[in-house]
Amino acid sequence: DTGVSQNPRHKITKRGQNVTFRCDPISEHNRLYWYRQTLGQGPEFLTYFQNEAQLEKSRLLSDRFSAERPKGSFSTLEIQRTEQGDSAMYLCASSLAQGLTEAFFGQGTRLTVV
Amino acid sequence: AQSVTQLDSQVPVFEEAPVELRCNYSSSVSVYLFWYVQYPNQGLQLLLKYLSGSTLVESINGFEAEFNKSQTSFHLRKPSVHISDTAEYFCAVSFPGGKLIFGQGTELSVKP
Numbered sequence: 465d466t467g468v469s470q471n472p473r474h475k476i477t478k479r480g481q482n483v484t485f486r487c488d489p490i491s492e493h494n495r496l497y498w499y500r501q502t503l504g505q506g507p508e509f510l511t512y513f514q515n516e517a518q519l520e521k522s523r524l525l526s527d528r529f530s531a532e533r534p535k536g537s538f539s540t541l542e543i544q545r546t547e548q549g550d551s552a553m554y555l556c557a558s559s560l561a562q563g564l565t566e567a568f569f570g571q572g573t574r575l576t577v578v
Numbered sequence: 579a580q581s582v583t584q585l586d587s588q589v590p591v592f593e594e595a596p597v598e599l600r601c602n603y604s605s606s607v608s609v610y611l612f613w614y615v616q617y618p619n620q621g622l623q624l625l626l627k628y629l630s631g632s633t634l635v636e637s638i639n640g641f642e643a644e645f646n647k648s649q650t651s652f653h654l655r656k657p658s659v660h661i662s663d664t665a666e667y668f669c670a671v672s673f674p675g676g677k678l679i680f681g682q683g684t685e686l687s688v689k690p
Contacts, residue, residue: 506680
């Protein structure tokens with residue numbers, strides 16, 4: 465296993481379009497996190513899953529954002545009707561729930577909304 | 579409320595000088611604590627973690643952090659920094675149930 469994989473690495477889209485990002489976690493990890501990071505800021509929590517259950521979604525997150533993890537393996541993050549303010553790096557991380565190991569991060573998907 | 583605060587957004591320091599990056603968190607329950615590092619144009623990677631036991635934890639590259647429950651702090655220190663330590667450092671807190679949140683980050687800039 466080569467770690468957390470995110471696709472695509474870069475996405476340029478026009479304002480108003482929908483985009484979907486994919487995250488493949490480390491295979492035995494049952495927790496999966498999504499974050500958004502803008503320049504000079506820390507990762508902002510968006511949502512997280514344990515297996516297929518979405519345990520929490522940030523209250524700051526617009527209804528245009530939705531995430532799924534249908535079989536408890538890979539996850540998708542969809543942004544509908546994108547806005548310029550959505551431009552950011554979207555990070556995915558995974559970890560084990562038992563034993564509380566650290567979260568491992570993917571390289572991220574950089575979204576640019578034009 | 580659950581929050582993580584890094585008190586310094588930028589810390590410039592000369593090579594071989596000591597450095598401390600401050601982190602405070604807000605929680606009424608026990609938490610786990612982490613420091614992550616992000617080198618330029620790279621992803622986030624774990625630097626060190628506190629889960630339980632000794633309140634002083636160390637990394638392989640000379641950093642250490644001390645958990646202070648009464649002050650709800652987890653400050654990161656290094657007695658002598660190197661140019662290669664230049665990076666963004668993030669404090670993170672894991673709450674019961676697994677939610678993991680990050681501070682705003684501290685940019686450490688080591689000058690020769």
